[in-house]
Amino acid sequence: MSIEKQIPILVQLAAADAVAKELEANIEQERGEIDGVRVEVAGLTEHLEIDHASIQEMEKTRGDLVQELRLMSGQIDRSRERLQRARNEREVNAAERELDELRKLQRDRDDEIKRLVSLVDLARTSIQEAEERKGELEARLEGSLEGSTKCIAELEAKLSANQKERQDAASKLPGLVLRRYESMHQRGKVPIAKTHDGTCLGCYVGLPPMVFHTMLSRREFEECPTCHRIIYYEPPPSPEEQQAADEEAADQASSEASS
Numbered sequence: 375m376s377i378e379k380q381i382p383i384l385v386q387l388a389a390a391d392a393v394a395k396e397l398e399a400n401i402e403q404e405r406g407e408i409d410g411v412r413v414e415v416a417g418l419t420e421h422l423e424i425d426h427a428s429i430q431e432m433e434k435t436r437g438d439l440v441q442e443l444r445l446m447s448g449q450i451d452r453s454r455e456r457l458q459r460a461r462n463e464r465e466v467n468a469a470e471r472e473l474d475e476l477r478k479l480q481r482d483r484d485d486e487i488k489r490l491v492s493l494v495d496l497a498r499t500s501i502q503e504a505e506e507r508k509g510e511l512e513a514r515l516e517g518s519l520e521g522s523t524k525c526i527a528e529l530e531a532k533l534s535a536n537q538k539e540r541q542d543a544a545s546k547l548p549g550l551v552l553r554r555y556e557s558m559h560q561r562g563k564v565p566i567a568k569t570h571d572g573t574c575l576g577c578y579v580g581l582p583p584m585v586f587h588t589m590l591s592r593r594e595f596e597e598c599p600t601c602h603r604i605i606y607y608e609p610p611p612s613p614e615e616q617q618a619a620d621e622e623a624a625d626q627a628s629s630e631a632s633s
């Protein structure tokens with residue numbers, strides 16, 4: 375098969391690969407957005423469980439402290455009676471000391487309870503905020519999941535049509551050319567380039583004059599010594615063709631800018 379016939383097939387193959395690359399990137403992005411929301415929801419769920427558990431723990435401690443306070447006020451009552459019944463200074467002093475100690479313990483427990491109450495309040499606020507955020511995300515997930523699934527299915531359908539097109543083009547090429555193409559493609563490179571005037575339009579480096587000269591007859595593909603792309607000669611566009619190409623590029627640029 376002449377390279378004249380292979381060139382358009384290679385161009386078609388490279389175009390299909392460029393489209394596939396874009397479709398794959400879009401699919402990945404679409405999946406990534408949903409996954410990001412899911413990860414945040416899972417994080418919030420975990421956070422809520424921890425907060426609920428710590429509230430339970432704090433409430434239990436508070437209950438124990440309240441119980442202790444009740445016992446303590448009984449002790450204080452008894453200590454007061456002892457003070458009233460004291461018969462000498464030694465007994466008064468002992469009762470007063472005991473009363474002081476009990477009151478100090480009572481104040482400590484009171485402070486502890488107040489601290490726990492404010493911590494429980496904080497935890498409740500944090501739970502409320504996390505629940506609101508989680509609800510918001512779940513609603514968004516539910517809404518976007520449907521849209522996103524549909525969008526991914528459409529992209530995948532396009533990709534599979536594109537793969538068929540690629541296979542058709544690939545099957546028409548001679549094995550050696552296809553292998554060269556695939557080995558470049560698998561390394562993530564665009565495997566083909568053309569030249570009009572001796573400059574490789576893949577890497578924009580000048581080709582050795584001898585290489586360029588043999589390319590003019592279009593009998594064989596060459597390899598660009600700089601970027602290693604499969605390179606072929608294409609006569610430079612005529613002024614009319616150049617103008618049409620420039621206009622098309624300008625149209626595309628303006629439609630991209632307006633969209």
Ligand SMILES: [Zn+2]
Nearest residue numbers: 574577598601
């Ligand atoms: Zn090159």
